[in-house]
Amino acid sequence: MTESTLDTPVLTQGRETPRSLVVAFALTVVLLVAAPFVVYPVFLMKALCFALFACAFNLLIGYVGLVSFGHALYFGWASYLAAHAAKVWGLPPELAIITGTATAAVLGAVAGGLAIRRQGIYFAMITLALAQMMYFFALQAKFTGGEDGIQGVPRGWLFGVFDLSREMTMYLFVLIVTLAGFLFIYRIINSPFGEILKAIRENEHRVISLGYKTERYKLVAFVLSATLAGLAGSVKALVFQLASLTDVHWSMSGEVVLMTLVGGLGTIFGPLIGAFAIVAMENYLAPFGQWVLVIQGVIFVVCVLVFRRGIIGEIANLLRVPL
Amino acid sequence: MFEIFGLPSQALFGQLLLGLINGSFYALLSLGLAVIFGMLNIINFSHGAQYMMGAFTAYLLLQYVGLGYWASLVVAPIVVGATGIIIERAFLQHLRKLDPLYGLLLTFGLALIIEGLFRNTYGSSGLPYQVPATLQGGRNLGFMFLPNYRAWVIVFSLVVCLATWYAIERTRLGSYLRAATENPVLVRAFGINVPRMITLTYGFGVGLAALAGVMAAPIYNVSPQMGSDLIIVVFAVVVIGGMGSIMGAIVTGFALGLVEGLTKVFFPEASNTVIFVIMAIVLLVRPAGLFGRAV
Numbered sequence: 080m081t082e083s084t085l086d087t088p089v090l091t092q093g094r095e096t097p098r099s100l101v102v103a104f105a106l107t108v109v110l111l112v113a114a115p116f117v118v119y120p121v122f123l124m125k126a127l128c129f130a131l132f133a134c135a136f137n138l139l140i141g142y143v144g145l146v147s148f149g150h151a152l153y154f155g156w157a158s159y160l161a162a163h164a165a166k167v168w169g170l171p172p173e174l175a176i177i178t179g180t181a182t183a184a185v186l187g188a189v190a191g192g193l194a195i196r197r198q199g200i201y202f203a204m205i206t207l208a209l210a211q212m213m214y215f216f217a218l219q220a221k222f223t224g225g226e227d228g229i230q231g232v233p234r235g236w237l238f239g240v241f242d243l244s245r246e247m248t249m250y251l252f253v254l255i256v257t258l259a260g261f262l263f264i265y266r267i268i269n270s271p272f273g274e275i276l277k278a279i280r281e282n283e284h285r286v287i288s289l290g291y292k293t294e295r296y297k298l299v300a301f302v303l304s305a306t307l308a309g310l311a312g313s314v315k316a317l318v319f320q321l322a323s324l325t326d327v328h329w330s331m332s333g334e335v336v337l338m339t340l341v342g343g344l345g346t347i348f349g350p351l352i353g354a355f356a357i358v359a360m361e362n363y364l365a366p367f368g369q370w371v372l373v374i375q376g377v378i379f380v381v382c383v384l385v386f387r388r389g390i391i392g393e394i395a396n397l398l399r400v401p402l
Numbered sequence: 403m404f405e406i407f408g409l410p411s412q413a414l415f416g417q418l419l420l421g422l423i424n425g426s427f428y429a430l431l432s433l434g435l436a437v438i439f440g441m442l443n444i445i446n447f448s449h450g451a452q453y454m455m456g457a458f459t460a461y462l463l464l465q466y467v468g469l470g471y472w473a474s475l476v477v478a479p480i481v482v483g484a485t486g487i488i489i490e491r492a493f494l495q496h497l498r499k500l501d502p503l504y505g506l507l508l509t510f511g512l513a514l515i516i517e518g519l520f521r522n523t524y525g526s527s528g529l530p531y532q533v534p535a536t537l538q539g540g541r542n543l544g545f546m547f548l549p550n551y552r553a554w555v556i557v558f559s560l561v562v563c564l565a566t567w568y569a570i571e572r573t574r575l576g577s578y579l580r581a582a583t584e585n586p587v588l589v590r591a592f593g594i595n596v597p598r599m600i601t602l603t604y605g606f607g608v609g610l611a612a613l614a615g616v617m618a619a620p621i622y623n624v625s626p627q628m629g630s631d632l633i634i635v636v637f638a639v640v641v642i643g644g645m646g647s648i649m650g651a652i653v654t655g656f657a658l659g660l661v662e663g664l665t666k667v668f669f670p671e672a673s674n675t676v677i678f679v680i681m682a683i684v685l686l687v688r689p690a691g692l693f694g695r696a697v
Binding site: 140146148193194196197199200201203204205207208209211212215216218219329333336340368369370371372373375376377378379380382383384387 | 439444445493496497500502503504506507508510511512513514515516517518519521522630631634635637638640641671674675678679681682685686689690
């Protein structure tokens with residue numbers, strides 16, 4: 080692959096954060112703080128976890144141009160380890176989350192190290208295959224509880240002070256973690272390191288010829304993305320007090336691709352909106368059972384054919400501002 | 403019957419046979435993927451769903467039209483291949499100038515739609531399909547019992563694979579195809595209708611998947627999710643073999659089926675994962691794949 084033809088908006092980045100982003104971020108925070116008074120908090124927490132997951136995924140697909148089709152691996156395994164740490168080892172929630180996140184980082188380093196040896200379409204197949212391998216491990220390993228998963232995970236007391244079994248406390252915690260992850264990703268994208276990632280997306284050969292070891296940059300980006308996906312998975316295990324096979328299955332990897340695609344590849348706020356849109360859709364369509372699969376497929380097809388910029392990408396294009 | 407490595411020969415060779423059968427499906431599917439990738443430059447994620455459609459078409463033809471296995475072996479690939487041609491005309495041709503990623507995403511979406519529709523209609527439990535009357539029974543080879551149908555599957559897949567290889571590497575039409583893979587613009591300038599070739603190639607690859615599906619129907623049950631797990635293994639097979647070589651795809655497919663069968667005998671817990679482990683090792687040792695050109 081020489082030059083990328085991804086439909087990502089090329090943003091003119093100055094030193095300062097564009098005003099559109101500041102306004103959008105402020106609006107997001109206000110909405111999310113007010114939301115639990117209107118909407119069922121568990122739904123919001125689920126959407127927030129997926130939003131962080133999608134943002135982490137977008138770091139790879141949107142800014143490095145790497146298509147990982149196996150991100151469920153980091154999300155799901157982090158969720159298993161966090162659940163195991165909280166339930167069996169009796170660790171407090173903050174340490175359980177760190178355990179899960181660290182697991183995802185290690186898995187990301189191994190899988191990423193293997194996958195970056197090949198480019199383009201092979202990269203997607205390798206990440207998918209490695210994720211499927213770890214799915215079978217999860218299916219057979221004793222500690223994951225097989226088909227039952229790990230149930231009844233205690234939420235515990237955060238730092239020994241905050242009682243996470245209270246819904247609003249848990250919600251605030253999830254919100255803070257998600258926003259912190261979101262800002263961290265924004266910081267990465269706008270660092271010199273992030274500029275090199277974007278250059279790799281546009282023309283990897285050129286970046287190599289400029290003397291950069293692109294493999295290292297790709298690997299670090301991969302590990303960062305996997306780690307943040309793991310953070311999202313660990314938090315989700317505490318929210319639902321459950322870690323299950325669903326989270327490591329390939330359909331979860333597909334779902335995070337869908338969320339990012341719907342919101343807008345390579346946009347800052349796209350994955351956030353995409354995650355809320357897809358989680359809401361699944362919530363309302365749950366009574367229709369298997370049709371969810373068909374509808375997800377239709378959304379994929381429509382997005383690829385006519386809606387490649389995604390929701391946020393279209394809005395940004397309309398308003399001519401970066402979002 | 404005798405024993406090898408402390409195992410009854412029946413168990414060992416039975417698993418090896420099953421391995422070869424899986425291997426022939428890997429070979430047929432990865433062959434189709436390689437042919438499609440060569441022309442369209444996309445990975446056909448709906449390949450597994452199309453394999454499932456082949457099995458279902460055979461099942462439906464028997465249920466509603468009364469066409470048996472042998473007729474299905476011809477009709478099902480044509481019917482499913484025709485749906486492939488429609489898919490290429492309706493969707494894939496619009497993606498030609500875009501990043502290959504979009505082809506992957508689109509065919510993934512199509513796979514979800516196809517699998518979802520079949521699951522809604524037929525549920526997720528498997529439907530049985532009878533082995534054709536002429537191939538029922540089997541023979542005792544002394545060291546193992548060989549069911550006739552399984553022998554047929556292996557021989558026939560091998561014939562189909564080699565015929566495909568011959569058609570692509572040794573015939574005039576195949577040379578057009580290979581030339582169009584290398585440089586579509588130039589081939590077009592010579593007056594060859596490249597877009598039509600691309601469409602037919604996709605239909606052919608999809609037909610191969612459907613053919614594998616028909617052959618699989620009597621061995622495994624016909625079920626909507628029979629393709630989705632298989633296709634991920636086939637992706638690993640393709641990564642191991644590399645998509646540059648047709649013969650490479652065939653050899654890798656059969657060889658990995660055998661390895662999987664052996665693993666089932668000696669270390670059954672790892673039989674699900676052994677192909678992925680081999681993929682990881684190949685990536686470490688020979689990143690371009692066993693038969694691959696550097697990609």
